[in-house]
Each structure stands twice: as C-alpha cells, then as structure tokens.
Amino acid sequence: MEKRLVKGAVYSFVIGICLAILFIPEWESFRMPLREYVIQVLRFGIMAMFGTVIALWLLGMTGMQRGEIYDFVAGVVKSFVVVSLFIVLVAAVANLVR
Secondary structure, eight states: OHHHHHHHHHHHHHHHHHHHHHHSOOTTTTTOOHHHHHHHHHHHHHHHHHHHHHHHHHHHHHTOOHHHHHHHHHHHHHHHHHHHHHHHHHHHHHHHHO
C-alpha cells in the first residue's frame, strides 16, 4: 500500500502542476510577479497530490477491490448525471412558468 501511495503522490503532483500551468492564467498577462505565479502552480500541484493520497488511503482502508471501485465510481457518476439533469429540468420549467 505504501508503494501505491507514493506513486500516486508523485504522479498526481506532476499532473497537478501540468494542469495548473494549463489553467492558471499566465503571469505576464495579469502583471503578476513570477514568484506568485510559481507559488500558485506549486500550491495547485500540492493540493492535487494531497487529494489523491487521501483518496488512495481511504480506498485502501475500505478494502475495495478494483472491480468494486469501478462499480462505485460508475454509480456516483450516474447519480450525478441524473441529479444534474433534474436540476436543469426544474430550472427550465421554472423559467417557462415565470
């Protein structure tokens, strides 16, 4: 489990930094000092790393197998989509009634 946590931490840190570079606006366009930009990118990478480590630790503590994890995530995604569609439907009906 320790090897899995370390690999997850390293990979999520690298991927988090790459995503931060893609999505955080460039430091030159907002006249932000380079030091603040680097700190924001590192902070995003570190938050992604800690989130991944906590998720891997919780999954390891529950004892779920790989197939069970996929079923659980699929159920969460399905329920999220259904609830999101319901909210959109209610908002559309509310706008039509007004």
